[in-house]
Amino acid sequence: MAGIRFENVTKIFHQEETRKSVVAVNNLNLEIPDGRFTVLLGPSGCGKTTTLRLIAGLEIPERGDIYIGDRRVTRTHPKERNIAMVFQDYALYPHMNVYNNLAFGLRNLRFPKREIEERVREVAKMLQIEELLERTPRELSGGQRQRVALGRAIVRHPEVYLMDEPLSNLDAKLRAEVRIELLELQRKLGTTTVYVTHDQVEAMTLGDIIVVMNNGIIQQIGKARDLYERPANIFVARFIGSPPMNLIKATIIRQDGLKVKIDDTLLDIPKEKCENLESYIDKEVILGIRPEDIKDAIILGKDKYIISTVDVIEYLGAEVLVHFHINSDKIVARLDSEVEIGKDRKWRAYFDTKKIQFFDPITENSIA
Amino acid sequence: MDKKINIRSIDWEKIQTEKFIRTKRLRNIFTITAYIILTTWAIVSLLPMYWMFVCSFKHIGVSFSIEDIEFYPSNPTNENYINFLQLDAPPWISKRPVGRWFLNSLLIALLPTISNLIFDSMAGYALAKMRFPMKQAIFWAIVMTMMIPEIVILIPLYRMMFDFKWYNTYWALLFPGFAGVGGIFLFKQSIESLPTSIIEAARVDAASEPKIFFKIVLPLSKPILSVMGVFGFIGGWNSYFWPYLVTESNKLYTIQVGLTSLMGAGGGAGVTGTLTFGIDEYGQMLAGASMAAIPVIIIFFLLQKYIIQGITIGALKG
Numbered sequence: 001m002a003g004i005r006f007e008n009v010t011k012i013f014h015q016e017e018t019r020k021s022v023v024a025v026n027n028l029n030l031e032i033p034d035g036r037f038t039v040l041l042g043p044s045g046c047g048k049t050t051t052l053r054l055i056a057g058l059e060i061p062e063r064g065d066i067y068i069g070d071r072r073v074t075r076t077h078p079k080e081r082n083i084a085m086v087f088q089d090y091a092l093y094p095h096m097n098v099y100n101n102l103a104f105g106l107r108n109l110r111f112p113k114r115e116i117e118e119r120v121r122e123v124a125k126m127l128q129i130e131e132l133l134e135r136t137p138r139e140l141s142g143g144q145r146q147r148v149a150l151g152r153a154i155v156r157h158p159e160v161y162l163m164d165e166p167l168s169n170l171d172a173k174l175r176a177e178v179r180i181e182l183l184e185l186q187r188k189l190g191t192t193t194v195y196v197t198h199d200q201v202e203a204m205t206l207g208d209i210i211v212v213m214n215n216g217i218i219q220q221i222g223k224a225r226d227l228y229e230r231p232a233n234i235f236v237a238r239f240i241g242s243p244p245m246n247l248i249k250a251t252i253i254r255q256d257g258l259k260v261k262i263d264d265t266l267l268d269i270p271k272e273k274c275e276n277l278e279s280y281i282d283k284e285v286i287l288g289i290r291p292e293d294i295k296d297a298i299i300l301g302k303d304k305y306i307i308s309t310v311d312v313i314e315y316l317g318a319e320v321l322v323h324f325h326i327n328s329d330k331i332v333a334r335l336d337s338e339v340e341i342g343k344d345r346k347w348r349a350y351f352d353t354k355k356i357q358f359f360d361p362i363t364e365n366s367i368a
Numbered sequence: 369m370d371k372k373i374n375i376r377s378i379d380w381e382k383i384q385t386e387k388f389i390r391t392k393r394l395r396n397i398f399t400i401t402a403y404i405i406l407t408t409w410a411i412v413s414l415l416p417m418y419w420m421f422v423c424s425f426k427h428i429g430v431s432f433s434i435e436d437i438e439f440y441p442s443n444p445t446n447e448n449y450i451n452f453l454q455l456d457a458p459p460w461i462s463k464r465p466v467g468r469w470f471l472n473s474l475l476i477a478l479l480p481t482i483s484n485l486i487f488d489s490m491a492g493y494a495l496a497k498m499r500f501p502m503k504q505a506i507f508w509a510i511v512m513t514m515m516i517p518e519i520v521i522l523i524p525l526y527r528m529m530f531d532f533k534w535y536n537t538y539w540a541l542l543f544p545g546f547a548g549v550g551g552i553f554l555f556k557q558s559i560e561s562l563p564t565s566i567i568e569a570a571r572v573d574a575a576s577e578p579k580i581f582f583k584i585v586l587p588l589s590k591p592i593l594s595v596m597g598v599f600g601f602i603g604g605w606n607s608y609f610w611p612y613l614v615t616e617s618n619k620l621y622t623i624q625v626g627l628t629s630l631m632g633a634g635g636g637a638g639v640t641g642t643l644t645f646g647i648d649e650y651g652q653m654l655a656g657a658s659m660a661a662i663p664v665i666i667i668f669f670l671l672q673k674y675i676i677q678g679i680t681i682g683a684l685k686g
């Protein structure tokens with residue numbers, strides 16, 4: 001087992017036809033801890049897959065260095081890195097049966113025949129694919145192929161597992177099942193795992209550590225809870241959570257201490273946040289609040305609320321999503337099924353100010 | 369005047385049936401016409417072959433002219449075959465090396481085909497899946513050479529064989545066919561359609577580049593390999609002009625060149641040191657041609673599937 005370290009790594013793709021260059025990974029500095037499940041999360045084109053491929057050795061960076069454990073592997077061939085990878089399309093060898101798919105890597109590493117057999121059987125048992133060993137990938141279902149792809153990685157006992165959106169080709173039900181299995185498997189094996197996904201639910205449930213990326217740059221590194229409760233910038237605030245965090249234009253003013261003014265309503269700011277907001281007095285900020293932190297003021301009996309106009313109510317069974325707007329900002333509130341809305345579609349929204357965040361409108365970074 | 373039609377009185381079922389019969393009849397007419405055209409075409413194509421086989425069993429001296437056409441020999445004989453192979457020729461006559469001709473044809477059908485499969489697939493793989501500078505430029509340079517008609521390069525190539533001192537050797541016969549642009553192009557197109565992730569998976573699975581090529585890429589390219597193999601073999605076996613151009617000694621003749629050399633002094637290549645044929649000895653030549661056609665016919669029947677595939681590959685990807 002080994003951790004992975006990126007030092008000032010930059011990867012640029014040159015497109016021969018258009019003669020354009022795209023910076024896929026921009027001066028990346030990252031430490032992936034040993035034995036943990038790290039998820040690289042971001043929208044498509046954010047550089048997460050390139051980062052994974054850099055670890056695998058399928059891409060060579062233009063600048064910087066990559067270390068696996070203490071070994072510098074920046075320019076070494078994938079076979080010298082002792083890693084195993086699960087591809088999005090599984091990339092099973094279509095002309096080989098499952099047994100040979102699993103054994104291929106071990107044969108390349110010149111393992112003795114008996115050990116290959118032992119390891120393949122062991123992994124097949126672990127993943128419950130023993131009865132499939134003689135079949136070719138074409139004769140397997142999507143879920144079975146996924147297991148074989150996983151088995152092909154496990155059988156090698158590598159230092160690092162790399163997984164490139166391995167669940168994205170499964171249907172929703174199977175995905176949820178395999179997600180849990182994957183987590184149990186990683187806990188059992190304790191091998192460093194780097195997992196790429198654009199699905200924040202997958203990232204939150206799987207990742208010990210989540211690395212959010214955008215435009216080839218790391219936006220935030222942290223545990224799921226940190227990212228959710230204390231997003232480092234507007235990008236992370238928007239990307240994590242479904243529905244995402246509401247972002248509302250507001251002004252900080254001084255009136256019996258600091259207050260935040262939304263529309264014409266003044267809301268208190270928790271004391272611990274005041275210090276950082278001193279320099280923003282009489283300036284515009286972006287206020288962030290999660291949908292579940294907006295509540296019905298009448299039901300709670302609160303007297304500080306914002307009167308808003310409801311656009312749509314989505315009924316989801318256990319909860320309702322109330323879509324409303326304040327000036328031009330569209331806002332969603334996640335409420336229990338009970339909600340009281342007037343005939344004129346006016347709704348009194350209570351903001352739980354202990355949970356609010358503030359962002360700088362220009363740098364988009366979190367300020368308090 | 370009011371004219372009322374009683375809808376109930378219309379026999380809808382009858383109308384439907386008639387319509388159905390009409391369409392079916394039309395479709396039948398179309399099918400029959402297609403069959404007539406194709407059958408005629410097949411007969412016209414097969415007739416020369418059939419005529420060749422029939423005439424190879426005719427007696428020496430029988431007229432081969434179109435007026436005396438016979439669709440089956442009235443009195444078949446195998447003497448043309450015996451004479452062609454000179455089975456009963458006296459030992460002091462230096463014989464035609466017919467066996468050698470067949471061997472040479474086999475060589476020119478097999479060796480360049482095998483080498484083409486190896487080199488074209490390697491080049492195709494490199495162009496399809498590897499990353500290296502100037503890749504596009506190299507590919508286009510290769511493709512551009514496809515625009516040059518073969519006949520144009522024949523003379524320079526012939527001169528080259530002289531300069532290499534390869535004229536009238538097996539090198540001249542075989543070497544120019546060892547790699548082909550068309551093959552590279554077809555392999556590139558075919559290998560491009562393999563998912564890159566499979567190759568990358570093998571790379572991560574600690575496979576060396578040659579191993580990836582031989583254990584992953586080639587086995588997955590079986591269809592194109594078969595097609596190229598079959599076409600290469602048939603093309604090589606039937607090749608005539610190049611072997612005729614670069615060989616002088618009859619020991620280097622392929623069966624096709626050998627056969628035309630039988631046409632006598634007035635016909636194809638003069639065969640020195642062996643018997644030459646007058647116009648009357650067409651029978652022997654047809655016997656030889658019938659024998660020469662057998663391998664191609666066998667290959668065609670065995671590998672029909674791949675030949676048809678080859679035609680469609682050209683149609684889809686060419």
